[in-house]
Amino acid sequence: MGRPDTRETGPVPMRRSRVRKLLVVSAMTAALLSLLVQSASTQGGPETGKVAAARRAGPPKGPVPRLPDGTVNLMDGVWTGGGPVNDLESQGGLKKGELDALLLPWAKALMATRDETQEPHNACLPMGVPRVTPFPYRFVQNYTHKAPTHMFILHEGNIHTFRQIFMDGRKHPAELDPTWLGHSIGSWETKDTLVIDTVGYNDKFWFDRRGHPHTEQLHTIERWTRLNLGQMENKFTLDDPGAYSKPITMTFMATLQPPEDELLEYICQENNQYGAATIPGYKGPSLGNQPVK
Amino acid sequence: MRTKLAVMLAGFAFVCMAVPVVAHHAVGAEYDASKPVTLKGTVTKVEWTNPHARIYFDVAGPDGTVKNWNVELAARSALARQGWTARSLKIGETVTVEGHLARSGVTGVNARSVTLADGKKVFSNNNDQ
Numbered sequence: 001m002g003r004p005d006t007r008e009t010g011p012v013p014m015r016r017s018r019v020r021k022l023l024v025v026s027a028m029t030a031a032l033l034s035l036l037v038q039s040a041s042t043q044g045g046p047e048t049g050k051v052a053a054a055r056r057a058g059p060p061k062g063p064v065p066r067l068p069d070g071t072v073n074l075m076d077g078v079w080t081g082g083g084p085v086n087d088l089e090s091q092g093g094l095k096k097g098e099l100d101a102l103l104l105p106w107a108k109a110l111m112a113t114r115d116e117t118q119e120p121h122n123a124c125l126p127m128g129v130p131r132v133t134p135f136p137y138r139f140v141q142n143y144t145h146k147a148p149t150h151m152f153i154l155h156e157g158n159i160h161t162f163r164q165i166f167m168d169g170r171k172h173p174a175e176l177d178p179t180w181l182g183h184s185i186g187s188w189e190t191k192d193t194l195v196i197d198t199v200g201y202n203d204k205f206w207f208d209r210r211g212h213p214h215t216e217q218l219h220t221i222e223r224w225t226r227l228n229l230g231q232m233e234n235k236f237t238l239d240d241p242g243a244y245s246k247p248i249t250m251t252f253m254a255t256l257q258p259p260e261d262e263l264l265e266y267i268c269q270e271n272n273q274y275g276a277a278t279i280p281g282y283k284g285p286s287l288g289n290q291p292v293k
Numbered sequence: 294m295r296t297k298l299a300v301m302l303a304g305f306a307f308v309c310m311a312v313p314v315v316a317h318h319a320v321g322a323e324y325d326a327s328k329p330v331t332l333k334g335t336v337t338k339v340e341w342t343n344p345h346a347r348i349y350f351d352v353a354g355p356d357g358t359v360k361n362w363n364v365e366l367a368a369r370s371a372l373a374r375q376g377w378t379a380r381s382l383k384i385g386e387t388v389t390v391e392g393h394l395a396r397s398g399v400t401g402v403n404a405r406s407v408t409l410a411d412g413k414k415v416f417s418n419n420n421d422q
């Protein structure tokens with residue numbers, strides 16, 4: 001007689017805990033599915049027109065919501081803020097000159113050639129990391145019956161963009177062909193903070209309208225900590241030995257939008273007339289580390 | 294009196310906070326804030342699109358020559374969140390547009406307000422997000 005197979009007849013408490021786990025995961029999957037179905041419509045709904053008015057009440061108030069596994073639920077609404085638009089330095093809470101002092105000479109010289117009309121963002125190209133737009137984004141976590149596998153950040157605005165963050169414990173590949181949003185791996189730190197580590201960026205996007213540059217050596221760490229229902233901090237570390245003399249950390253605040261809000265369709269390429277007729281001598285966007293000719 | 298003033302100031306600050314001041318792009322590079330203009334004409338086309346909704350309208354100059362103007366509004370997404378729709382303005386309606394002229398001198402304007410013949414404003418609060 002061989003050893004009895006206990007897989008089907010394991011101790012009762014273990015089976016119960018498995019059943020409970022399965023129920024929890026099923027419930028989470030059902031909730032996620034309904035969420036995805038809702039988000040699949042980019043029409044918003046009859047409530048969309050009330051969003052601007054509802055925003056005047058300020059961020060929703062309440063405690064940090066959590067998933068059955070104890071980690072923070074980031075999927076209960078759409079967010080705005082949490083990154084720079086105009087100026088990485090001042091919007092990240094740094095003192096004037098604190099970031100610029102770290103620019104290597106070539107990067108400083110490149111930035112001096114840039115003006116806001118040349119930014120790739122104006123040509124409906126992606127905004128990069130950690131930049132945001134005036135339009136909302138949504139965190140969506142994908143699960144198997146065991147654990148989260150991916151986190152997606154779906155950005156509505158300019159342009160429809162998704163970030164894919166691997167939550168399954170894999171490492172960054174040794175070699176990557178550079179992309180706008182890089183290769184991201186994520187993990188939960190003490191169930192309170194989602195840490196996203198990203199490498200493999202191209203050098204094309206601008207951090208902000210001022211034109212803060214970076215290179216393909218860019219490595220970013222985002223620490224997303226939900227402070228309460230309505231607010232989430234993004235502690236962002238910029239580490240790019242190709243353009244900055246040392247790593248630096250800054251802080252941005254994201255705001256949960258009112259429940260009336262959903263992601264809408266935003267096709268930037270449909271009717272982008274930026275600059276072509278309105279700016280005398282408009283030359284188009286400046287990508288990468290070469291100044292516009 | 295002082296309390297009333299404080300309440301008013303707080304209210305004003307609150308309203309300022311509630312209106313995001315960022316746009317898809319920096320408007321100032323394309324349109325000249327030192328060149329305000331008021332134009333009245335007939336709507337010929339409504340484009341309910343991103344990154345900007347636009348209306349086109351025929352405006353008669355002092356010599357009677359009619360030119361078609363391109364009016365940049367906020368993003369469709371932003372206008373929708375304020376309650377406006379593609380049906381908020383119809384082709385053939387008369388509108389008065391206040392805004393800033395394009396830097397290049399083309400018949401283009403970034404609208405600060407669009408007012409119907411009966412005085413009602415449409416697409417108000419535009420260009421703020």
